[in-house]
Amino acid sequence: MQHKILLLDELGEKWGDTHVYYNLRTPAEAIKLLCINYPDFQQHLLDSEKNGISYTVTQMEQNLELSELSLPLGQHDLVIAPVITGSRGAVKALLGVAMIAVAFALPVTAPLAPLSFTGTGFVGGTAFAGILANVGAALVLTGVSEMIAPQPQLPGFDAPMSGFMGGAGGITRGSDGSQSYGYIGAANTVGLGKTIPVVYGKALVGGHILSTDIEVATSENTLMEYIRPPSLDTVRLNGEELKEKYTNAGGLQARIYNGTLSNAQGTKSYLNSTVTIDLSKRGRQKIVDIQGESSGDKKTKQFQIFFEVRGLVDFVGEAGTTRIDGFITYRVIVQEDSKNQLVLNNQATIQGLTQKSQFYKYIAKLPYQKVPDKDNYEVFIQIIDAGVDLDKASFKIKEVGYRLKMGD
Numbered sequence: 001m002q003h004k005i006l007l008l009d010e011l012g013e014k015w016g017d018t019h020v021y022y023n024l025r026t027p028a029e030a031i032k033l034l035c036i037n038y039p040d041f042q043q044h045l046l047d048s049e050k051n052g053i054s055y056t057v058t059q060m061e062q063n064l065e066l067s068e069l070s071l072p073l074g075q076h077d078l079v080i081a082p083v084i085t086g087s088r089g090a091v092k093a094l095l096g097v098a099m100i101a102v103a104f105a106l107p108v109t110a111p112l113a114p115l116s117f118t119g120t121g122f123v124g125g126t127a128f129a130g131i132l133a134n135v136g137a138a139l140v141l142t143g144v145s146e147m148i149a150p151q152p153q154l155p156g157f158d159a160p161m162s163g164f165m166g167g168a169g170g171i172t173r174g175s176d177g178s179q180s181y182g183y184i185g186a187a188n189t190v191g192l193g194k195t196i197p198v199v200y201g202k203a204l205v206g207g208h209i210l211s212t213d214i215e216v217a218t219s220e221n222t223l224m225e226y227i228r229p230p231s232l233d234t235v236r237l238n239g240e241e242l243k244e245k246y247t248n249a250g251g252l253q254a255r256i257y258n259g260t261l262s263n264a265q266g267t268k269s270y271l272n273s274t275v276t277i278d279l280s281k282r283g284r285q286k287i288v289d290i291q292g293e294s295s296g297d298k299k300t301k302q303f304q305i306f307f308e309v310r311g312l313v314d315f316v317g318e319a320g321t322t323r324i325d326g327f328i329t330y331r332v333i334v335q336e337d338s339k340n341q342l343v344l345n346n347q348a349t350i351q352g353l354t355q356k357s358q359f360y361k362y363i364a365k366l367p368y369q370k371v372p373d374k375d376n377y378e379v380f381i382q383i384i385d386a387g388v389d390l391d392k393a394s395f396k397i398k399e400v401g402y403r404l405k406m407g408d
Contacts, residue, residue, distance in 0.1 A: 001075060005030050008081035015041055027057055028069040030078055032103040045096030054085045054093035066094055069102045084201075227316070227324045228353060234325065235312065235352030235360045242362055252348055253365040257306065257405060268293065269401035274308075277330070277381050277395040279388065284333060284380040288400050292336075292370040292377050299402070301367040303344075305332060305379075306399035311356040311392035319389070326388035327351035328395055330381055334368050337376035344368035347384065356392040363404055 005019040006012075015038050024030050035042035048054070057064045058079040083093050228234070235242075238250030246253045263269060270288045277285055292300060312326040327349055334344035346366055354360060379400055386393070399405075 003030065003073060003075075004077040005034065006077055006079045008079065010082055011041075011044075011080060014044070024073050026070050026073050027059070027064060027078055028099075028103045030073070031057075031069070031080075031099055035100065035103065042100060045100050048082070048096040049085075052085045053082050054095055055099060056081050056083055056093055057099070064094075066098055066102060069099065224322050226313075226353065227322055230313065230323075230353045230355045230358065232352075232354060232358055232360050235309075235350065235354065237350050237362065237364075238348055246365060250348070252346065254362055257361040257363055259361070263399075263403075263405060267401065267403045267405075269399045269404065271397065271400050275397040277383065277397065279328065279383055279386045279390055279393060279395055282383055284382045287379045287381055287397055289337065290334075290377050290379055290400065292375045293402055300370045302365070302402045303334075303367055304363050304365050304399075304401065304404045305397060306361070306363050306404050307350075308359055308361045308394075308396045308398050309350055310354060310359045310394050311389065312350070312352045312354045312360070313356075313389050313392055314387045315389065323353070323389075325351055325353045326386075326393060328386045328388060328393070329384040330395070331384055332364075332366055333380040333382060334366075334377055335380075336371045336374045337378055338374065341371055341374075343371060343377065356394075361398070 001023055003021050003024045005021065007015060007017050007019070015034070019034065021030060021033055024033070035045070045055075056079075057069065058081070059074070060076050085093065233241075236249075237254055238252060240247060240249035242249065242254055242256040244256060244258060246255045268291075270290045275287050290303075309328065312328070313323050314326040316322045316324050328351075329347065329349040331347045332344060333342065335342045344366060348364070350360075350362075352360070381397065383395075
């Protein structure tokens with residue numbers, strides 16, 4: 001029977017990630033053959049403990065115990081992977097010296113035979129005694145480390161809130177409720193007498209909170225009215241601050257309108273009155289019909305829409321809590337009238353923190369490709385998402401056309 005032995009990470013880089021052997025009877029036998037074929041592999045396992053490296057031996061996604069290395073291998077692949085000692089969580093990692101001891105202590109032909117210091121297929125007495133001494137010392141150290149650093153236990157859905165503060169159900173405690181000295185990831189700790197470990201190497205860890213002050217904002221007791229002062233200067237289009245001249249805002253050319261320019265000769269506007277967009281609807285909302293201009297100053301590359309937005313504000317929680325930045329994500333759609341052929345589909349997000357009385361006006365340049373011999377087009381606005389207070393926010397289309405507010 002063919003068996004594959006897979007070596008991961010640094011083992012695979014040094015000795016190859018896939019090894020094929022035939023008629024293996026136990027995982028210990030596979031480790032022994034690797035050591036015979038690659039003598040430096042055996043030395044690497046022996047030296048790994050002092051380098052802070054242990055190993056997992058896995059078959060069918062199950063991590064094998066040391067005692068299971070002498071059990072029948074079966075027909076599934078065997079995976080050997082190095083892990084940093086102490087970072088294994090609930091996984092039982094094996095010491096390299098212990099793996100060598102099990103691999104060479106048992107004969108290839110009789111994997112379940114008792115240990116011996118002599119005979120074919122066994123390690124010589126002196127060498128094996130040295131290995132056993134190392135195994136004994138390693139197991140003692142492992143046992144001591146497990147006692148002083150119990151593996152933390154993640155709380156379940158029914159874990160008490162006291163766990164966060166250091167109770168028995170907390171992630172900073174061992175499974176028996178005792179103080180844990182181990183790392184389980186970036187978890188903050190709170191409370192007196194907490195252990196702050198020293199990190200060797202690189203680790204993603206949380207901090208120990210020395211002092212906290214938590215206030216809850218409600219409609220009766222607002223923590224603060226605004227998260228920051230509301231202002232037109234907070235408004236961004238696609239994350240970019242607009243200027244009086246056209247600015248590239250996430251691939252969209254747009255500029256703020258300060259009210260000083262008016263429509264000049266060559267301007268073509270199709271709206272007779274302002275259109276208010278319903279922010280609660282997610283379907284298309286038709287704005288106006290336009291003509292596909294293709295000559296003179298009224299070219300389709302000069303197609304523009306004049307927007308006005310106010311009341312960009314939302315709540316951090318329920319209504320009446322702290323006001324935070326609001327946003328509106330929308331899509332401009334232009335299609336040919338007769339066959340509904342799409343010629344423009346542009347999405348943008350306007351965001352910021354403004355009051356209902358603060359008007360932000362901007363003009364976006366939205367060039368489109370005219371369909372040959374087709375002059376009639378429809379313009380739509382579709383709200384994709386909106387995080388605003390609907391009682392205060394408004395989103396309006398002031399003008400739609402060509403060369404808007406260009407001045408003389």
